[in-house]
Amino acid sequence: MDKDNRIQATWRWPALLGLHLLAAAVLASWLLPASRALWDGAGLWLFQCLNGSLGQVPLWDGFWAVTSTRLSDALVGALMLGLMLNSRWVFRVGELRPALFTFLGLLLVLLVVRVLFNxxxxxxxxxxxSPSTLVPGTYHLSAAFPELERLFELKDRSSRSFPGDHASVLLLWALFMGLFSRGWKRAVNFGLALLFVLPRLVAGAHWLADVAVGGVFIALTSFAWGYCTPLAGHIGNGLARFSQLLWGLLQRLPLLKRLRVISPL
Structure with a gap:
């Protein structure tokens, strides 16, 4: 990669060790009986506060119902990708393609980590x-909005809610973006990730620990093995080589060729 490119495929031993220690500490805090009681109590309290806000204002309920659908997940993914490929946000023009391919490499690493952890x-x-299937008095968005449930599938329940897979992807994106951003932009990146995790917590698809323990553990471990080793960088370089023909084809399209990631010069 270019020396001026901040996204380098290399070993980062201190960060690799530190992230693993942090991930292990987070998981241990959930497994130890004393702190497990704190996680369980905090999870129940948070769920009752968030889910308890439903069933009173139709507009409020509708917002959380829409943001709990698969369609909303796709729109969030598009927003994340758009921010990553915006040369005025975090990455410079020459870094857009390396950032894209490195993050795809990170996602592949996350997939492997997630399968093994599961x-x-x-x-x-x-x-x-999930809490929506265990806590009495839960307000079920899928029952309140049957048409949304039928068309887009509302994520408000699960028999296997640990770990929070959706949260792990969002947190991995925030870690990657946060590494190269500063000040208020870094705060916005992490703030967006936390905001997009909320619908699952409000609807009751996940406990707090599913996100803050399971999701965080997967994200930290994936980032450690992906970015703190050359792994994701090498995957990204391979994807970049295989995509050369695709970029040439996209540069011929009138609208797409205006995008900096497609025509960086």
Missing amino acids: KLVGLLDWQHA
């Missing part, structure tokens, strides 16, 4: 159902 969760019987 197997461990099943093996050690850490799995549990």
